[in-house]
Amino acid sequence: MTNHPAPIFALIAEELGRIAADKGEVLPPLTADSRFLDGGLPIDSLDLATLLVVLEQRTGQDPFREGFRQFTTVGELAALYTVPA
Amino acid sequence: MTGRRPAWIHPDFRLIEGEGLFGWPELAGLAVPTGGVVQADRPSRVLAALAAAEAAGQGLLLARGAADPDGWQPGQGFSVTLESSGTTGAPKRLCHDFDRLRGRLRGVAEEGARWLLTYDPGAFAGLQVMLTAAAAGSLLIALPGAVSGGGGIAGLAAAARRHAVTHVSGTPSFWRAFLMALGEAELPLRAVTLGGEAADQPLLDRLAERFPGARLRHIYASTEAGALFAVADGRAGFPAAWLDEAPDGLALRIADGVLEVRSPRAAPGIADAEGWLTTGDLVERQDDRVLFVGRLDGLVNVGGVKVSPEAVERRLLAVGGVADAAVSAVPSPITGHLLTATIVPAPDVDVEVLRAALRTATTDLPPAARPRALTFAHHIPLSAAGKKSRKGAA
Known part of the structure; x- marks a missing residue:
């Protein structure tokens, strides 16, 4: 497991669960090593794009404003957000 | 043959x-x-x-x-x-x-x-x-x-x-x-x-x-x-x-x-x-x-599919219980753009019921044209020209 800031991880899990539920899918338990688009999670690229918009709405942060930053796993995405103290 | x-x-x-x-x-x-x-x-x-x-x-x-x-x-x-x-x-x-x-x-x-x-x-x-x-x-x-x-x-x-x-x-x-x-x-x-x-x-x-x-x-x-x-x-x-x-x-x-x-x-x-x-x-x-x-026609590309925010907005406006709606294209690092919607519910409308009705109204659209990340608001912000601001859509 990689280190991840817990609050943003929980937020990702919550919103990803909601996006999956909207499609009638059930999200398997998430870990920091869960990969977004390798077929293990019931989400497609539109769902992932939705997650990033919702995360921006809820955190006020857009880590991609200055260009794309590579991430493949949930933990890597979580690390792009700074958690308010 | x-x-x-x-x-x-x-x-x-x-x-x-x-x-x-x-x-x-x-x-x-x-x-x-x-x-x-x-x-x-x-x-x-x-x-x-x-x-x-x-x-x-x-x-x-x-x-x-x-x-x-x-x-x-x-x-x-x-x-x-x-x-x-x-x-x-x-x-x-x-x-x-x-x-x-x-x-x-x-x-x-x-x-x-x-x-x-x-x-x-x-x-x-x-x-x-x-x-x-x-x-x-x-x-x-x-x-x-x-x-x-x-x-x-x-x-x-x-x-x-x-x-x-x-x-x-x-x-x-x-x-x-x-x-x-x-x-x-x-x-x-x-x-x-x-x-x-x-x-x-x-x-x-x-x-x-x-x-x-x-x-x-x-x-x-x-x-x-x-x-x-x-x-x-x-x-x-x-x-x-x-x-x-x-x-x-x-x-x-x-x-x-x-x-x-x-x-x-x-x-x-x-x-x-x-x-x-x-x-x-x-x-x-x-x-x-x-x-x-x-x-020029306001179409935006969502994951390689050209979609019309205006056309989707007209659909949402036709749903019962919607007082006003604005569909915007926001930039996305994954799909280029993504359509999002802001909805003003009519008075005394149950928001969860409305959410389901909005989803039903867009299920026959291609996935790229369905508005994501619905938010409910008291009013739609207008631009100086009195138009709904549709940021992201050139």
Whole structure:
């Protein structure tokens, strides 16, 4: 497991669960090593794009404003957000 | 159907479609529907139908499922009619002369080329990839049902690895998702091609870094004007010098911020008397470069699909319990853009009931056209001009 800031991880899990539920899918338990688009999670690229918009709405942060930053796993995405103290 | 191999299918051409392997003999053995209409969901079926229509000297409609093909007339002689992937209403149909469709293709065999089909086989770009691989005698890898940028991305990445593909052409949205699905896996790519929407510089830079051995090109084409030009210098947009002298027999000019072209490959009858044709693409000249900045008709690209925020907004406004609605295109690092909606509920409306009604009202739209991340508000912010601000949509 990689280190991840817990609050943003929980937020990702919550919103990803909601996006999956909207499609009638059930999200398997998430870990920091869960990969977004390798077929293990019931989400497609539109769902992932939705997650990033919702995360921006809820955190006020857009880590991609200055260009794309590579991430493949949930933990890597979580690390792009700074958690308010 | 006919057993004679068309000149545009090289004898060495092979198609791997899911678990099936096709050469010309297998394609020739496929049943082809009569009447000149084929459901263009599988490359094997499309290629077999093209060969049959050519042999019969008949028109062919590559149907993409959305519209009733009744009433379509094949016309005189062999031609190919493509359907646009419209998000609302009937799809646009455009008839192409087959030789013109193949106009830019180079039938030069590239030793051991293995192509991955990321486009819909009934789309203009998909047909270009299929015809390129067929003419060159290459191997073409396809997954039935996998569309670019959609849920099939994991399958496409797995197929790309399994068959060690060397040539991949896809939309920028496909490439963003593909890079993620591929992770760190090695791929012997020799050609990386982008098309279907404007390629942005950050993505071109990432592709150049990830696949340093590959030729990187972005293609500019439109359904009406055909394939226009390819840019191979790794930079977004195209050289401003092309406004004075363009490659491949083209002429380019900017009129009121919109790119216009004169092309020997345009579909017949759509240009003005001097041969100029508007592309509907808004461009800006910046120093030595011309950059694409959006669409004149307000359409935005969501994961490679052109969608109309206005049309989706009109739908939401028609839902009972909606007092006002605004659909905006917000930039996305994954799909280029994403439609989001702000909804003002009528008084005393249960928001959860309304949420379900809004979802029902958009279920028949392609996934890319459904508004995501619905938010409920007391009012819609208006711009200074009194219009709903539609940020992100040029």
